[in-house]
Amino acid sequence: MTELVKNPQSATVPALVVSIEPLTAGVSKVLLAPQEPVGYQAGQYLQVFLSDSDKRPFSIASAPAADLIELQIGGNVTDAYASQALAHLREHHDAGKPVLVQVGLGDAFLRQDSSRPVILLAGGTGFSYVYSIAQQLRAAQPERPVQLFWGLRDESGLYYQDLLAGWQSDSFHVVTVLQEPKQAWAGPTGLVHEAVLAHVNTAGASLADFDIYIAGPFPMVGAVRDAFLAAGAVRAHMYADAFAWLK
Ligand SMILES: Cc1cc2nc3c(=O)[nH]c(=O)nc-3n(C[C@H](O)[C@H](O)[C@H](O)COP(=O)(O)OP(=O)(O)OC[C@H]3O[C@@H](n4cnc5c(N)ncnc54)[C@H](O)[C@@H]3O)c2cc1C
Incomplete structure (x- = not known):
């Protein structure tokens, strides 16, 4: 997938895959530990680099104050979008090697200057x-x-x-x-x-x-x-x- 929203504040960093656990039969919870400081806002997403040209966006499930980044990957997508990303994350988890992620993308983040319901x-x-x-x-x-x-x-x-x-x-x-x-x-x-x-x-x-x-x-x-x-x-x-x- 192509990145559509450019964000100068985003950072591309290595991240260790701490754990991958099932939430349901089709959805997995992935915890990542970025190896360098990263910032993001609630509601932003990251991209997992499967290769230089293949980057998959996933919403960041955790809130900015969390120590680890949580992802929830799965769903009823038919194009192996999630399963290929999960296989990549699993391989790196098992090998103890970091994956490359770009963190802090997207402009649909929470607006905290609003008080509307x-x-x-x-x-x-x-x-x-x-x-x-x-x-x-x-x-x-x-x-x-x-x-x-x-x-x-x-x-x-x-x-x-x-x-x-x-x-x-x-x-x-x-x-x-x-x-x-x-x-x-x-x-x-x-x-x-x-x-x-x-x-x-x-x-x-x-x-x-x-x-x-x-x-x-x-x-x-x-x-x-x-x-x-x-x-x-x-x-x-x-x-x-x-x-x-x-x-
Ligand atoms: C920026 C970005 C972030 C992403 N983040 C993630 C992520 O964190 N995790 C991930 O796995 N994938 C992610 N994706 C990929 C993709 O968007 C999701 O896989 C997808 O949203 C998963 O939907 P589902 O199969 O779980 O929903 P489904 O099971 O297909 O649908 C769930 C419900 O949505 C509603 N719905 C579905 N279709 C329609 C319709 N045509 N009209 C009206 N209502 C409908 C219904 O209420 C339905 O019950 C992301 C993609 C992008 C671009």
């Missing part, structure tokens, strides 16, 4: 992106109202459920939306952005009042952008790195 919208492993932002909001703006919507195909994609349950509060709501649950499911079903629209309507609120951060498969981000703009969202307050690819 926040909608975090994730499809599948887009959760990694909103997880970073959610951690930063809890640390830096704990009173700011946040609604985190996570859409998955079915229950098999769920992880971090206990942690998210512990975050529920008057100012922090988590809603999980399953597209086609395999078992009885008390929560909303269908496409995640449609659940957001229904939720906002029911609450008598307007999307125009929110900062909206979005990550997931490209077709989802395109559908969300169009549907949310039609429903009154403000384009300048909508953030997604995929917008750069979608145009």
Whole structure:
């Protein structure tokens, strides 16, 4: 993939692969220890260099204060996008050799100069992106109202459920939306952005009042952008790195 968002503050550094653990059957958690100082903002991404010409972007799941960089890699992508990157990371982990990463990319990072309520919208492993932002909001703006919507195909994609349950509060709501649950499911079903629209309507609120951060498969981000703009969202307050690819 080509890097679309240039960022002069990004740094390309070697990083040791500390661990690779399954979060679900299809998604792995990867912890990286950069061997040189790096900075990033909540909601930015890094690129793993598979070769000089093959760099794969992954959202940084950790918040900037974390010692290690967390990635969540997997999902229902068909082009070996994730599996090739994971194989590369595994090989270097097993050999104790560092991988090369470019850290601090993207302009869909959390705007902490805003006090508007926040909608975090994730499809599948887009959760990694909103997880970073959610951690930063809890640390830096704990009173700011946040609604985190996570859409998955079915229950098999769920992880971090206990942690998210512990975050529920008057100012922090988590809603999980399953597209086609395999078992009885008390929560909303269908496409995640449609659940957001229904939720906002029911609450008598307007999307125009929110900062909206979005990550997931490209077709989802395109559908969300169009549907949310039609429903009154403000384009300048909508953030997604995929917008750069979608145009
Ligand atoms: C900058 C950048 C960062 C990336 N970061 C990561 C990363 O951290 N980890 C990673 O594995 N990959 C990453 N990718 C690759 C890719 O974007 C993800 O693999 C992809 O988002 C994974 O989606 P999924 O298969 O998990 O979602 P799916 O299982 O396909 O979908 C999850 C939910 O999204 C919604 N949805 C899906 N399709 C549509 C649609 N057409 N219309 C409306 N709603 C829809 C539904 O609610 C669905 O249940 C990144 C790509 C880029 C460019």
